[in-house]
Amino acid sequence: MPSTFALKLKPNHLFWVKLIIHIAALAPLCLTFYQAFTDNLGGDPVTALLHFTGLGAFKLLLLSLLVTPLARVLTQGLLIRVRRLIGLYSFTYAFAHFASYILFDLQLDWSLLLSEIIKRPYITVGLIAWLILLALTLTSTKKAQRYLGKKWQSLHNWVYLAVMLVSVHFLWSVKSAILEPLIYMLITLLLLLHRRDKLKRIFKKRLNNTQKIQK
Secondary structure (H helix, E strand, O other): OOOOOOOOOOHHHHHHHHHHHHHHHHHHHHHHHHHHHOOOOOOOHHHHHHHHHHHHHHHHHHHHHHHHHHHHHOOOHHHHHHHHHHHHHHHHHHHHHHHHHHHHHOOOOHHHHHHHHHHOHHHHHHHHHHHHHHHHHHOOOHHHHHHHOHHHHHHHOOHHHHHHHHHHHHHHHOOOOOHHHHHHHHHHHHHHHHOHHHHHHHHHHHHHHHHHHHO
C-alpha cells in the first residue's frame, strides 16, 4: 500500500522523532510531580498523581502496540525502531504510578500493601501487569535478546496479557464514571483484534507445549 505521506522516514530522522518522544513523555511527568510537590495539583493531589501516571502508562502501552500496524499502513518501516522507547516510557510511568501509591497513599506501610493486594482484586491485577512490564523492561536490551534467543519473543508476547490486565485494573479502580475506562478497554480490544492471528498462534503453541508436558 503506497504511503500517503510525501516524507519518508530516514535513519537520520529517528534522532528527532526520538527527541520528540522524550520531550512529550518526560515534560508532562516532571510538570505533574512539580505541581504535586508545590501543592498545585488540586484538592486531592495523591489521587490526581495516581490517575495521571496510571493513565499515562496505559496510553503509552497502547501506543507501543499501535506502532507496528501504523508503520505498515503508512509504509514507514523505521517507525518500528521507536517502539522500544515508547514501551520503556510506559514502564517509567507505571513505575511512577506504583511508587506514588506506595509513598504517598500507603506511606510506606508494607503490611498495608500486602493487605491491599490480597483484599482488592484490582490492585492484584495491576501488580501482575506491573511485574510483566518490569520483566519486559529488564529484557528489552539487544544483549538480553541475544542471550534469551527464541525465548525472548515468547517472553515479550506477555505484553498482550499485560495490556488486558491494565485495562481491567483501570475499570475496577474507578468507583463511578466508567465511560473513560470502557473507552480504553475498547481500544485495547481493537488492538488485540488486529493481532488475532498472532494471538491464535501463541495460544496454540502454549496449548501444544502444555499437552507435551502432561504426556
